Amino acid sequence: MKSLEGRVAIVTGAARGTGAAIASRLVELGATVxxxxxxxxxxxxxxxxxxxRAIYVPHDVTKRDEWERIVTRAVESAARVDVLVNNAAVLHLGTIEKTPEDVLRRLLEVNTVGPYLGLRAVVPVMREQRAGSIVNVGSVxxxxxxxxxxxxxxxxxxxxGMxxxxxxxxxxDGIRVNSVCPAGGNPGMYGPWMSQLAxxxxxxxxxxxxRAIPGEAPLDRIAEAVCFFASDASLHCTGVDLPVDGGAHAGRFIPGFNTL
Ligand SMILES: NC(=O)c1ccc[n+]([C@@H]2O[C@H](COP(=O)([O-])OP(=O)(O)OC[C@H]3O[C@@H](n4cnc5c(N)ncnc54)[C@H](O)[C@@H]3O)[C@@H](O)[C@H]2O)c1
Known part of the structure; x- marks a missing residue:
């Protein structure tokens, strides 16, 4: 992986799970996060x-003023923002009839509006730099x-789509936007539904x-894919969806058919 020495990155939802793994790998590669x-x-x-080189900033992605605060903090301390990783998200398991409107609105607010506010906050800085990489953590x-x-x-x-x-x-303007789409993450995200899933x-x-590669994607492999897009290794890639899903997107694996 190319070095991220001297780069400044913001990672949302980085207190645990995938976000913490992404922050850790970014720091390892030389970035300030x-x-x-x-x-x-x-x-x-x-x-x-x-x-x-790791600084925690309280940050709710649904709050415009908190986006301003985290971007200002980056600009004040390092005069730039090279990378934004929109990783924070909330999950809900439930059928259409069992998912109340306010739950749907909350998911859209955190998972979709939050990253949009993130774009609005970092794009002016990245435009000025004429460089930047935004990585959105999607899902399979x-x-x-x-x-x-x-x-x-x-x-x-x-x-x-965004x-x-x-x-x-x-x-x-020299700003790239890509998606990493994992099948797997922090099992803790399923916490509230574990008894139902049992x-x-x-x-x-x-x-x-x-799947071609059975099992969930380990956090360090998801982090590596994010760092690929964050770094100059992917300078000509934008608008890409990169599945980190053991081939789940490739089609159906039928166990018995490997012995035909
Ligand atoms: N867990 C999985 O199996 C799985 C699978 C595919 C994709 N993903 C995606 O991976 C990403 C990371 O999830 P994870 O698996 O590490 O789960 P996670 O629940 O551990 O991480 C989500 C983080 O986002 C934070 N967060 C929630 N609401 C927030 C808000 N309003 N503002 C700021 N932060 C907020 C949480 O506190 C948490 O630290 C998410 O985008 C998720 O959708 C997860």
Missing amino acids: LLGDILHDEGERVAEELGE DSLFGMNGITSYCASKWGLR SKAAALELGR GFMDETRAYTEN
Whole structure:
């Protein structure tokens, strides 16, 4: 991977899980990273573990003034923002009838409006620099539909569409916008639904095992894909959706057919 020495990155939802893994890899590659989240104790702890080039900034992606604060902090301390990783998101599992309107609105607010506010906050700085890389963390659910998660799919497909349109709008200013679409992340995201999912263990296992590469994507592999887009290794890539999904997007794996 190309070095990110001297680069400044903002990672949202970085107090745990995928966001923390992304922040860690960015720091390892030489970047200074502002970690945002609404989980302040966890965020402070992760930043402390990552060392002096990691700074935790309380940051709710749904609040415009908090976007201004985190971008101002980056500009004040380093006079630039090279990378924005829109990683923060919330999940909801529930059928259409069981998903109240306010839950749908919250998902769209965090998962889609939040990254849009992020674009609005960093684009003026990146335009001035005539360079920047925005990486949106989508999901395999940005590429496919799945029953029982309609509200989450809507928010993630919205983010993916936004990435493509923004890539076209910003390319001539030297700003790239790409999506990383993992099948896997922090199992903690499923916390509130674990007891319900316990009734579907065989189905869940089949979903994750019947892929070219079985199982969920490890966090460090998702982080590596994000860092590819963050770095100059991907200078001619924009508007890309990169699945990190063990080949789930490639089609269906039928176990018995490997012995035909
Ligand atoms: N967990 C999975 O299986 C999975 C699968 C595919 C894609 N993803 C995506 O990966 C990304 C990271 O998720 P994760 O798996 O690490 O789960 P996670 O729940 O550990 O991480 C999400 C982070 O976002 C933060 N967050 C939530 N609302 C916020 C807000 N309003 N402002 C700022 N931060 C907020 C949370 O506090 C948390 O730290 C998300 O975009 C998610 O949709 C996750």
